[in-house]
Amino acid sequence: MRFIGDYHTHTRYSDGRATVREMVEAGRAMGLEEVAITDHGPRNIGTGVSNARAFLSIKNEADDINNNQEGIKVLVGAEADVTGVNGEIDVPEDIYRQLDMLLVGLHPYVLPETSGFGMILGNPLYKLSGGMRRKVINTNTKALVEVMQRHPVDVITHPGLQMPIDVAEVARACSRTDTAFEVNTGHDYQSPATIQLAAREGVKFIINSDAHYPGTVGHLESGLALLQQAKVPIEQIVNVSH
Numbered sequence: 001m002r003f004i005g006d007y008h009t010h011t012r013y014s015d016g017r018a019t020v021r022e023m024v025e026a027g028r029a030m031g032l033e034e035v036a037i038t039d040h041g042p043r044n045i046g047t048g049v050s051n052a053r054a055f056l057s058i059k060n061e062a063d064d065i066n067n068n069q070e071g072i073k074v075l076v077g078a079e080a081d082v083t084g085v086n087g088e089i090d091v092p093e094d095i096y097r098q099l100d101m102l103l104v105g106l107h108p109y110v111l112p113e114t115s116g117f118g119m120i121l122g123n124p125l126y127k128l129s130g131g132m133r134r135k136v137i138n139t140n141t142k143a144l145v146e147v148m149q150r151h152p153v154d155v156i157t158h159p160g161l162q163m164p165i166d167v168a169e170v171a172r173a174c175s176r177t178d179t180a181f182e183v184n185t186g187h188d189y190q191s192p193a194t195i196q197l198a199a200r201e202g203v204k205f206i207i208n209s210d211a212h213y214p215g216t217v218g219h220l221e222s223g224l225a226l227l228q229q230a231k232v233p234i235e236q237i238v239n240v241s242h
């Protein structure tokens, strides 16, 4: 069994520490066939790309590497932010249509477009009462489901990290829209019980590192171990070949 690719990594274009080329070199050293560069969308406060057109510059760098046939294929995507409850994201369609992949994740520090969503985003969960906690979960879940209905999302990144969701409902929407549910080895926060909840909805899993520097590109073993612990069949994991 081996990993085909790592499809979630960051560079200096957003909050990563290395260049596109350095991240790709790291992926090749790990024996990957493919690596995807997926920087943060522009409304991620303090960590996003300066402007959505930065993704096109990354694409140019990737094209140069791919044209040289350096033994690894570079894909370019965006890790777009959810900026509202009606499916709004911070990477415009005319940009993501030119990329290889669209990843979307809920992050706590984004500039919202829907009034009220910012209040939800900015609320530390430990301060919330039961009813308010439910409301936050419902809002986060609805926001992700709407995004999948409106955009051709390939991966939902780190579902439930910092931003609580109804895992079964998000997984159901992933299955319906052919969107992969990420096992994120960089944050390493998921439990076998959560994975089983998602797996029951027939969702496909993708194991990604969310690497922000070369040292963790392709470090995916802990994600595979988690999926095995949750007894997820290998056919349900998209980036493992056997």
Ligand SMILES: [Zn+2]
Residues within 6 Å of the ligand: 079, 105, 107, 157, 158
């Ligand atoms: Zn993220």
Ligand SMILES: [Zn+2]
Residues within 6 Å of the ligand: 008, 010, 079, 157, 210
């Ligand atoms: Zn990320």
